[in-house]
Amino acid sequence: MRTIAPTDLSPFLALARHRSFRRAADELGCTPSALSHAVKALEARLDLRLFNRTTRSVALTEAGETLLARVSPAFRDIEDALDDLNNFRGTPVGRLKINASRPSARMVLLPVVARFLARHPRISIEIVIDNDLVDMVSEGFDAGVRFGETLAQDMIAVPLGPRQRTAIVATPGFFNEHARPVTPQDLKSLPCIGFRFGSGRLYAWEFERGGVELSVEVDGPLVLDDQDMMADAALAGAGIAFSFEDQVKDLVADGRLIRVLEDWCPYYSGFYLYYPSRRQMPAALRAFVDFIRMDGAGR
Structure with missing residues (x-):
């Protein structure tokens, strides 16, 4: 097997997160065709099929699931290490991707986000509307907003808005x-x-x-x-x-x-901003959580 560089795994990770060539290509800033070629090249070098593809769906094979489980934590550690550099800046910098149900986004999240971005112009936020619960880690989200009753016990939750x-x-x-x-x-x-x-x-x-x-x-x-x-x-x-x-x-x-x-x-009980417990919280997420607590948005 030829040597695989960490950068060769970026197309694999993006497609594994989105299960869509179009959305993964948008994330990477390339065309779906270019992404497809990159994934096929990786599979050829590994001599293994990582995805099962049809005209309507993309799914990980058993080998793909195993690779994702092993490399995702390593790439997360790299992201955390790079994010630690924010501690040397006077103001936090970064990007947040938040999953929210439509009612929670309109009623409590958007007003808080607008105030937060006015205070932190070097942070950007993407809100993805989805009324169903998603696997935040595998889908690449930093946080989500849902009712407290629906949250998994292993999530850290911060009140967002009134009852x-x-x-x-x-x-x-x-x-x-x-x-x-x-x-x-x-x-x-x-x-x-x-x-x-x-x-x-x-x-x-x-x-x-x-x-x-x-x-x-x-x-x-x-x-x-x-x-x-x-x-x-x-x-x-x-x-x-x-x-x-x-x-x-x-x-x-x-x-x-x-x-x-x-x-x-x-x-x-109302809506909560929730996020997975991690050894190192991204600086942008830490700033957003602190803002919610100080802004009075958490009740």
Whole structure:
């Protein structure tokens, strides 16, 4: 086997993270064709297939998985060593890549990021919207934003924003034609706007009152996979929507939407910025976490 230089592994690592030639090529600043040639050349030199490719997907082979598991920590150590040089600068420098659900990005993350970037002009942030949980390390993310209840125990979590509460809403015109639900179970006989996760699972609406917890599988003529569109669909008269209180408070205040089952809508712990425990935190991430704590964004 011919000698493999560390730089020869960069195309492999990028493709392993993104499982997409286009996205990996964008990261490396080359064309998908050039990336494909680089990966094929590496496989030829190793005399091993590292990826199984079809017209629709890219997946690691067993050999590829083994190589990724062995070299990823080493490359992470190199990145940490280079990032340590930020300690010799007067201001932190670097780039953060954050994965967030759409509601968390709009309600709590973007306002904090805007204030942070104004304070730290030498740091850049990329926010990737994904409503499903992802493997942050293998996907190349520095941090993520999700509800506290969904986080893995091995993650370090920092509160980001206040507690959140759900809201069940529809238009006045809708309730002129349909009875207002008195209990969550009443929703089963009413047209509701469903929400489907990226995994394909339909969300069962969750309720709680006086220690009693209920999950209701609703039905209706419309199903969405974007939570921000739920209130828009309700506003258009498509049915009853399950939303966050902060997303609809202005629409409720001006009478365009009517809130029901408010006594059954629980508070949640709220959103958290979370990141994997690492021996050395990147300077840009450390600056962002410190800013959240000092800015008052963490409650």
